Amino acid sequence: xxxxxxxxxxxxxxxxxxxxxxxxxxxxxxxxxxxxxxxxxxxxxxxxxxxxxxxxxxxxxxxxxxxxxxxxxxxxxxxxxxxxxxxxxxxxxxxxxxxxxxxxxxxxxxxxxxxxxxxxxxxxxxxxxxxxxxxxxxxxxxxxxxxxxxxxxxxxxxxxxxxxxxxxxxxxxxxxxxxxxxxxxxxxxxxxxxxxxxxxxxxxxxxxxxxxxxxxxxxxxxxxxxxxxxxxxxxxxxxxxxxxxxxxxxxxxxxxxxxxxxxxxxxxxxxxxxxxxxxxxxxxxxxxxxx
Numbered sequence: 012x013x014x015x016x017x018x019x020x021x022x023x024x025x026x027x028x029x030x031x032x033x034x035x036x037x038x039x040x041x042x043x044x045x046x047x048x049x050x051x052x053x054x055x056x057x058x059x060x061x062x063x064x065x066x067x068x069x070x071x072x073x074x075x076x077x078x079x080x081x082x083x084x085x086x087x088x089x090x091x092x093x094x095x096x097x098x099x100x101x102x103x104x105x106x107x108x109x110x111x112x113x114x115x116x117x118x119x120x121x122x123x124x125x126x127x128x129x130x131x132x133x134x135x136x137x138x139x140x141x142x143x144x145x146x147x148x149x150x151x152x153x154x155x156x157x158x159x160x161x162x163x164x165x166x167x168x169x170x171x172x173x174x175x176x177x178x179x180x181x182x183x184x185x186x187x188x189x190x191x192x193x194x195x196x197x198x199x200x201x202x203x204x205x206x207x208x209x210x211x212x213x214x215x216x217x218x219x220x221x222x223x224x225x226x227x228x229x230x231x232x233x234x235x236x237x238x239x240x241x242x243x244x245x246x247x248x249x250x251x252x253x254x255x256x257x258x259x260x261x262x263x264x265x266x267x268x269x270x271x272x273x274x275x276x277x278x279x280x281x282x283x284x285x286x287x288x289x290x291x292x293x294x295x296x297x298x299x300x301x302x
Contacts, residue, residue, distance in 0.1 A: 016075070020075045020076075046101035053086050053090070125177075125299075128298065129284065129298050131180065132182060132282060133282045133283060134280075135186055135278050136179065136186070137274060138188070138189050140286075141168050142194070142195050144194045174202060182241075184240065184241035185240045186237065186240075186243040187207065187239070189204060190236075191233070204236070211236060211237075213253070214236050215234070216232050217270070220259065221259055247279065255267075271295075289302065
């Protein structure tokens with residue numbers, strides 16, 4: 012395989028990775044980004060064919076593992092539309108896509124390969140894993156997917172994948188604060204923390220206040236497990252209420268900063284890292300696909 016065809020395949024793969032990272036945050040954005048990605052893929056195909064005009068779509072199909080009908084379609088989109096024109100069309104098309112059409116285009120949720128783990132030795136780990144569970148509850152096209160089925164917001168990770176993932180090196184005595192959703196079986200959560208070398212000690216309950224969707228009840232809480240390795244009692248003997256009532260935002264899976272403040276208060280010293288972070292925070296190392 013030539014360097015040019017490898018470059019094209021890597022470009023198409025990168026577009027797909029970025030697509031999956033963005034498409035699970037909002038159902039309407041998913042529709043628009045899928046459409047926009049067609050132009051970007053067409054740009055990549057056009058650039059390659061500009062250098063290798065004689066290559067057939069059949070050969071491209073074999074080398075890139077993309078259907079030749081799709082390759083040709085993406086190329087035509089790019090040739091016939093500027094980016095600005097395609098953006099406008101994507102906005103219009105996105106409103107008309109059904110849930111079934113999006114799932115056909117996006118496919119089943121894929122587990123994104125995580126970035127390399129950060130080098131360092133940590134005393135405090137704060138983690139919000141993308142737990143995998145079956146959830147086909149809400150057709151979010153009715154409310155632009157502010158909330159809804161998990162797969163419309165982020166790509167999940169199985170229990171096996173969480174157990175096998177690399178985690179940062181820790182001190183002999185360390186503490187893990189782990190978010191666990193109500194849909195996850197406690198045994199599965201214990202399996203994950205044990206595989207990471209920690210032992211369950213206690214938990215906080217986040218009362219989200221607002222009604223939330225669920226199959227059996229309004230699931231308006233989430234648990235923050237406190238787990239330790241060795242002996243890692245809090246530095247500051249302050250007893251926070253185990254139930255924290257904080258109204259959730261409309262951003263899916265966003266956790267209140269008050270919990271990080273609790274962690275910083277209880278454990279003011281030691282290196283700290285947030286796993287599956289969505290933003291960078293002063294005083295913390297951050298690791299995840301979204302930063």
